[in-house]
Amino acid sequence: MSTNAAGTGRKGLVLAAMIFAVAMTFIDQTIVSIAAPKIQTELHLSGTGVQWAINSYLLAMAAFFAFGGRLSDTFGHRRMVVIGVIVFAGASALCGLTPTGSLAQTWIIFFRAVQGLGGALMYPAALAIVVNTYELRERGRALALFFGIAGGLTAVGPILGGYLTEWTWRGIFWVNIPVALVALLLIAVSKPVTRFQAAPIDYRGLVLIVCGVALSVFGFQQSSVWGWHNPAIGLSIAAGAVLLVLFYRYERRQDSPLMNVAIFSDRAFLMQCVVLGLAMTVFLPMFFFASEYAALSLGQTTQQAGLTLLYFFLGFMVTAQIGGRMLDRVGAKRPVVVGSVIATVGYYLWASKMTSLDLNKETWYIVMAGAGMGLMVGPANTDAVNRASSLSYGEATGITMTVRNYASSLSVAILGTVLVSVFQSQIASTLVSQGVPAATASKLAATATHNGGSGQGGTGTGSGTIPQWVRLDFAHGAQTVFYIMAGMMALAAVVALFGLPGGVQADSTASTPAEEAATAA
Structure with a gap:
């Protein structure tokens, strides 16, 4: 059976179905960050609790992506996409129904993790369907569209979250239900066909x-x-x-x-996983920390903070298409290296202007950071998955997404600690300069950083009542985080430059007798 199993006439419909399926996972990577302050206030969550509500989602996806990839290659990609969509939508509904009271924190953290599980079941299968639907020479453009639109939906998270939160924060979860219904309808109509092969779990x-x-x-x-x-x-x-x-x-x-670690013997695959891991220590955590900076240092409302992050995706969505075409024409190395360099410069200059507390001085650097990420993320991911056989696309996707989400989850935790530490140190120093005894200043700083405005929840209501010096102290903490992000992207550029092979990848996915005997799903 040809890898172009869906047929030329149905390719676009299959692609649309998979984009709608994964749209929920992309939206939820950012939408909760923008609504976190209001969720924390209404449900009376601790600072750590609201950060876990964000990170439990990424953590569950990182932990179960390999499992989801293996299940999709074993039981069928279409079947696992449908199951994943249903699990994700059901968990979203239950997140929106979180009760107030003592059960609230446990409830929302648990069902956010279930959302992550749904995403882990769905995403590897969805990407495997897209890869199976398009020939190798077409995949760069198709996946550029996939990652460009689906990734662009990450920008919808902050914007939509800002508006929905003005109505009720519960709406940020309920919005997934109509998206899930559209995805299921498109899957039923397009009937994507892929190959799978039974194997023990x-x-x-x-x-x-x-x-x-x-x-x-x-x-x-x-x-x-x-x-x-x-x-x-x-x-x-x-x-x-x-x-x-x-x-x-x-x-x-x-x-x-569960995870065929032998694939890491392919140097190009290993290097792309390293590049993706480094990039994801920056990409998703950026939304959380940029949202906190926008609210606490710039005094923006949730709606304004969401619109600010749209600058990032103006750059991202344009260059994602360019990166896909470059991948098809010259291979992955050039867009990955160039994109990483542009992102490095963008994040560095963005960080350098954060303490000005003037968004106008930051805007073009936000666009530049987004443009760099858009140019390199899709080609790196596509090039890695292309190196798997057609019967293990789900598994290869599971591996790359495990790396991506583990790196993101770990980064949120580590950079959150860095932000708290720098912010606390800045507040203590400022208080001492104002004549407060050092011991008292340290205690006040610790209280301030662990009760909102700590990178673990914040106020999210604008900083009009927050003293200017506190806003500046938080900006110093955010600046340190974004300088680290610039350093991570510089490291990604070095790894890509010296670790990735040049040229267009050869088609190594020709059918073998065993693959031809595989069951169609």
Whole structure:
């Protein structure tokens, strides 16, 4: 069966169906960040609780993406997309129904994690369907459209979240339900056809990766609350790291692993995963920290903060199309390297202007940062997935998305700690300069950073009642975070320059006798 199984006439419809399916996952990566302050206030969540409401989603996707990829290659891509859409929409409805009271924090964190599980089941299968539908020479443009539109929907999150939050923050979850219904309708009409091959599921590997990811992120996440002096922090991070190493060693010995780690022997695939991991320490965390900066330092409302982030995607959506065409024409290396360099410069200059507290001085650098990310993310992801056989696109997508979401989740935790530390230090120094005793200044600073405006919730209502010096102190914390982001993108550029092969990738996905015998779904 040809990999172009959907037929030329249905390609566009299949692509539209998959874009609608994954649209929910992209929107929810950012929409909760913009509404977090209001959720925290109405549900009386702790600062750590609201950050977990954001991170539990990314954490669940990171932990279960490999599982979702394996399931899609085993039971059928279309089937897993449908299941994932239903799970995601159901969890979204329950997030919107979060009760007030003592149960609220546990409820919303749990069902945000279930949303992440739904996304992990859905996304690898959806991308595998798109890859199977288009020939290798067409995929760059098709996936540029996929990532450009789906990624552009990430921009809808802050904007839509700002408007819906003015009505009710619960609407940010309920908006997923009509999107899910459209996706299911398009899937039913387009009937995408892909190949899959039954294989046993590695549940031991699943336990190892879920526990390893969860413990390592938990340690960094809680470090700003418990303090690095607490032995539980180091133990949690160390245990998570050990479990992830054990997972890798265990998977190498399995005949039917959850994650085929042998694919990392392909140097280009490994380097693209490193590049994607570095890029994702920047891409998704940027929305959270930029939203906090916009609210606390610039005094913007949730609507205004959402519109500010639209500048980022003006750059992103344009260059995503350019990157896809470059991938088809000259290969992945050039757009990945050039995009990483542009993003480095954009984030660095954006950071340099943050303490001016003047959005007009930052706008073009926000656009530049977005343009750089748009140019490199799609080609890096597509080039990595293209290196898998046609029967393991779901698995390859699961691997790349595990890397992406684990990096994002870890970055939110680590950069959140950095932001809190710098903000607290700045406040203490400012108070001392105003004549407050050092010991008292330290206590006041600790209280201020852990009760809103800490990068873990904030006020989100504008900073009109916040003193100018506090706004500036928070800007210094955000500036440090964005300088680190610039450094991560510079490292991505170096890895891509020296680690990626040049030229257009050869088509290595020709059907083998075993693949021709695979069942069509």
